[in-house]
Amino acid sequence: VKLQKNTLLALYGMLEFAAQPGRQFATAEIAHKYGASLHHLAKVLGRLRRAGLVSAARGAGGGYRFSGNAKRVTLLDVVALFEAVGAKAPRGPRRELERAVDQVLAEIDETARATFGSITLETMLKIARRPKAAPGRGS
Amino acid sequence: MNGLQVNSCGLGECLDRVEEASQWKKRKGKLGAGRGLGMACSHYVSGAAKPVHWTGEPHATAPCGWVFGLGVRPGARLRGTGTRLLEAMCAAFRRRRVTTVRTLLARDNALVLAFFRSQGMMAAPFIALEREL
Numbered sequence: 001v002k003l004q005k006n007t008l009l010a011l012y013g014m015l016e017f018a019a020q021p022g023r024q025f026a027t028a029e030i031a032h033k034y035g036a037s038l039h040h041l042a043k044v045l046g047r048l049r050r051a052g053l054v055s056a057a058r059g060a061g062g063g064y065r066f067s068g069n070a071k072r073v074t075l076l077d078v079v080a081l082f083e084a085v086g087a088k089a090p091r092g093p094r095r096e097l098e099r100a101v102d103q104v105l106a107e108i109d110e111t112a113r114a115t116f117g118s119i120t121l122e123t124m125l126k127i128a129r130r131p132k133a134a135p136g137r138g139s
Numbered sequence: 140m141n142g143l144q145v146n147s148c149g150l151g152e153c154l155d156r157v158e159e160a161s162q163w164k165k166r167k168g169k170l171g172a173g174r175g176l177g178m179a180c181s182h183y184v185s186g187a188a189k190p191v192h193w194t195g196e197p198h199a200t201a202p203c204g205w206v207f208g209l210g211v212r213p214g215a216r217l218r219g220t221g222t223r224l225l226e227a228m229c230a231a232f233r234r235r236r237v238t239t240v241r242t243l244l245a246r247d248n249a250l251v252l253a254f255f256r257s258q259g260m261m262a263a264p265f266i267a268l269e270r271e272l
Contacts, residue, residue: 071257114247114249114252115262118249119253120253120256122257126257127259
């Protein structure tokens with residue numbers, strides 16, 4: 001699965017915010033950290049704000065802070081604001097082979113959706129902080 | 140598995156009978172061009188809450204504990220009860236030298252999936268398959 005630049009930027013931003021809830025972040029700080037243009041990031045943050053995931057602070061400097069519930073907001077909640085995980089199959093008459101291929105692609109999409117939908121921001125932060133040798137994997 | 144010992148599932152005896160009934164030794168390699176003789180076998184574990192095909196059985200490489208169920212009443216959630224229940228299970232597994240804990244969930248069970256994820260569980264290297272009969 002490959003996510004678009006906007007979507008990844010939104011995810012990184014949300015995780016930065018969720019890691020320090022209550023702290024106000026300057027747009028420039030996030031933009032600099034992830035090598036995004038201010039204009040680009042502003043558009044992404046605007047969409048997150050309209051979805052109620054972050055709130056904008058007025059005044060000099062401005063900025064954004066986290067306003068979601070890190071235990072409940074999933075990666076899918078963020079990703080779905082920017083792109084459809086699994087585009088819908090095109091309408092119209094479809095050949096048998098096309099339908100069969102669509103079916104397999106849909107299977108992959110379902111798994112991707114379930115994966116994004118089961119990982120909350122808090123869980124994602126835990127994964128990020130975990131020491132490299134993940135417990136329970138490998139032998 | 141689950142503290143029970145499986146001494147034999149009768150697979151060897153089963154294969155012997157198939158070999159005899161199919162006249163395997165007599166026919167193998169003698170059927171002419173384009174014709175062959177093959178066989179397949181499968182097994183399932185009965186008597187468990189869920190069929191457990193891929194581990195915990197005698198031929199599995201590492202002992203693995205399965206979480207079959209865990210529930211917290213809606214009104215009592217968000218207080219770490221699920222976390223403590225799972226931790227107690229894991230502690231019991233560890234005492235029996237079980238090194239992996241696994242569970243199987245419906246893909247659309249978002250809440251419980253999110254719970255197990257929050258406990259550090261990641262996708263196992265298996266894919267569940269099925270078909271209609």
